[in-house]
Amino acid sequence: MPERTLKIALPAISVCLFLIGWSLYVRTAEVSAFVLPPPEAILVALIEMVQTRELWDHALVTITEAVSGFLIAVALGISLGFIMARIPPVEWAAKPFIVLLQLIPKIALAPLFILWFGFGLESKIVIAAALAFFPVFSNALQAFKSVEPGDKDVFTILQANPVQRFYLLDVPSALPVILTGTEVAVVLAMIGAIVGEFIGGNEGLGYLAVAHLQNLAVPELFAVIVVLAMVGLLLYTLIGRLRQSFSAWHVSSETA
Amino acid sequence: MPFDARQDRMEINVSGLTKVFGDGPSAVTAIKNADLTMERGEFVSLLGPSGCGKTTLLRIVAGLESPTEGTVEIRGNAVWNGTRRSAAATRPVSMMFQEARLFPWFTVVENVALPLRVAGVGRKERTERATEICETVGLREFLHHRPNALSGGMRQRASLARALVTEPQLLLLDEPFGALDAMTRDALNIELMDVCARANVTTILVTHSIAEAAFLSDRVVVLAPRPARITAMIDMPFDRPRGLDLQQSMAFQKMVGELRHKLSEGE
Numbered sequence: 001m002p003e004r005t006l007k008i009a010l011p012a013i014s015v016c017l018f019l020i021g022w023s024l025y026v027r028t029a030e031v032s033a034f035v036l037p038p039p040e041a042i043l044v045a046l047i048e049m050v051q052t053r054e055l056w057d058h059a060l061v062t063i064t065e066a067v068s069g070f071l072i073a074v075a076l077g078i079s080l081g082f083i084m085a086r087i088p089p090v091e092w093a094a095k096p097f098i099v100l101l102q103l104i105p106k107i108a109l110a111p112l113f114i115l116w117f118g119f120g121l122e123s124k125i126v127i128a129a130a131l132a133f134f135p136v137f138s139n140a141l142q143a144f145k146s147v148e149p150g151d152k153d154v155f156t157i158l159q160a161n162p163v164q165r166f167y168l169l170d171v172p173s174a175l176p177v178i179l180t181g182t183e184v185a186v187v188l189a190m191i192g193a194i195v196g197e198f199i200g201g202n203e204g205l206g207y208l209a210v211a212h213l214q215n216l217a218v219p220e221l222f223a224v225i226v227v228l229a230m231v232g233l234l235l236y237t238l239i240g241r242l243r244q245s246f247s248a249w250h251v252s253s254e255t256a
Numbered sequence: 257m258p259f260d261a262r263q264d265r266m267e268i269n270v271s272g273l274t275k276v277f278g279d280g281p282s283a284v285t286a287i288k289n290a291d292l293t294m295e296r297g298e299f300v301s302l303l304g305p306s307g308c309g310k311t312t313l314l315r316i317v318a319g320l321e322s323p324t325e326g327t328v329e330i331r332g333n334a335v336w337n338g339t340r341r342s343a344a345a346t347r348p349v350s351m352m353f354q355e356a357r358l359f360p361w362f363t364v365v366e367n368v369a370l371p372l373r374v375a376g377v378g379r380k381e382r383t384e385r386a387t388e389i390c391e392t393v394g395l396r397e398f399l400h401h402r403p404n405a406l407s408g409g410m411r412q413r414a415s416l417a418r419a420l421v422t423e424p425q426l427l428l429l430d431e432p433f434g435a436l437d438a439m440t441r442d443a444l445n446i447e448l449m450d451v452c453a454r455a456n457v458t459t460i461l462v463t464h465s466i467a468e469a470a471f472l473s474d475r476v477v478v479l480a481p482r483p484a485r486i487t488a489m490i491d492m493p494f495d496r497p498r499g500l501d502l503q504q505s506m507a508f509q510k511m512v513g514e515l516r517h518k519l520s521e522g523e
Contacts, residue, residue, distance in 0.1 A: 150353060150355060150357055151357060151359070153320055153351075153353070153357075154351075154353075154357050155374075156319070156320055157318060157319075157320070157346075157349065157350065157351045158370065158371050158374045158375075159343055159346070159347065159374070160374045164374055168359075168370070168373075168374070169359075172359070172361040
């Protein structure tokens with residue numbers, strides 16, 4: 001069989017085998033449905049849920065939080081990264097905070113943000129942004145710092161002004177590395193939004209998961225997890241596509 | 257009046273130029289007390305082994321590196337005022353580097369048009385002018401290619417086109433064809449001589465190839481390392497236009513021998 005066919009067929013087969021194995025195990029080992037429901041029960045719950053408006057409302061809330069937090073993180077990360085790359089004293093002054101920010105498990109700040117920003121959307125957006133900020137910022141800082149000196153010489157000879165340097169040299173040079181950071185960031189923003197919903201509030205898929213847990217509606221809980229995975233996959237794929245289209249030249253420069 | 261006429265032809269005046277990198281015991285003198293004057297339209301090569309300060313000298317003229325002592329004037333305008341470069345003095349200057357330094361996020365024609373874009377020329381006009389210059393250096397079929405899709409020689413052609421698109425008065429070349437194979441290098445050198453003569457640009461070429469320096473130049477400036485300094489200036493008395501067959505002639509071989517001798521004297 002040609003390699004291309006195998007690359008499509010084998011993952012499908014392995015997933016099917018996994019689901020069948022799961023189903024057989026639950027039946028033969030008589031595992032309690034409260035612990036691990038069979039996959040078909042989850043599928044039934046999922047089908048019922050997607051027909052309700054409730055699920056979509058909650059999903060929309062989570063997506064709004066994650067995407068807003070992500071966009072804030074991208075804007076802040078790129079601008080701070082650029083400023084610090086351009087003006088080293090700013091980076092030196094900010095260094096202790098950057099290291100601290102790196103070391104703290106940022107998820108531990110979530111309760112604090114709920115305290116400061118309340119139980120609504122705002123606190124979740126802040127948590128999502130806090131988690132997503134770092135990979136964008138550190139990639140942007142590195143990328144803006146590593147613009148080639150020889151390329152800068154060309155722009156010096158051309159007597160380009162700072163604005164021209166920024167959009168004709170710095171941004172396109174740094175973009176591939178920054179976009180790699182955003183791929184990580186979008187996943188972290190999603191985690192931030194969900195954790196925020198776990199802690200407080202009455203909206204979003206994270207809240208829905210906790211609610212189902214409290215009702216011991218385990219198949220529904222699993223169904224929410226499936227939906228969360230789908231939303232995460234959707235956002236990640238979107239950013240991945242964006243990165244590929246922007247950095248086609250970068251990839252080809254590595255293989256040339 | 258003859259004095260004034262000479263003043264009018266004066267393009268570059270380098271005087272007492274010294275560059276020291278670092279300070280204290282680790283300081284390195286990259287070039288010491290260099291003097292050089294060039295007339296308009298002249299082609300001068302800076303020839304020497306690595307470490308002789310030829311690239312540093314060129315970068316100071318280009319406004320990329322500030323001198324520690326001494327002055328550089330282009331048409332009477334000082335390039336450096338202390339460590340501040342003068343934009344006015346270096347405006348008519350183009351430079352080529354050992355690497356083509358094309359930008360992979362632009363196509364060939366966009367790369368060539370970049371100097372015009374930076375200078376505020378509109379899209380239509382700059383594309384026309386860039387296309388025209390690309391055609392004269394043999395890039396007609398590659399206008400809309402990405403630089404990464406080109407061979408090394410083609411990239412340097414595009415780099416040359418980018419250097420010429422602004423119709424510079426002064427062209428600074430830092431071993432631009434050093435990384436190319438001998439045949440491509442010969443072809444590009446012939447083209448370079450052509451465009452320089454046609455546009456009457458003043459050219460400074462940094463090279464460590466004796467034959468290349470002798471073949472292209474009106475005058476060769478020989479530099480030596482430790483301490484980095486100018487040790488000789490020799491006129492190349494060959495008629496123009498020059499063809500590759502010049503390199504076979506006795507007179508040329510003799511000149512190459514003399515340059516080699518001057519280079520070894522400086523060691």
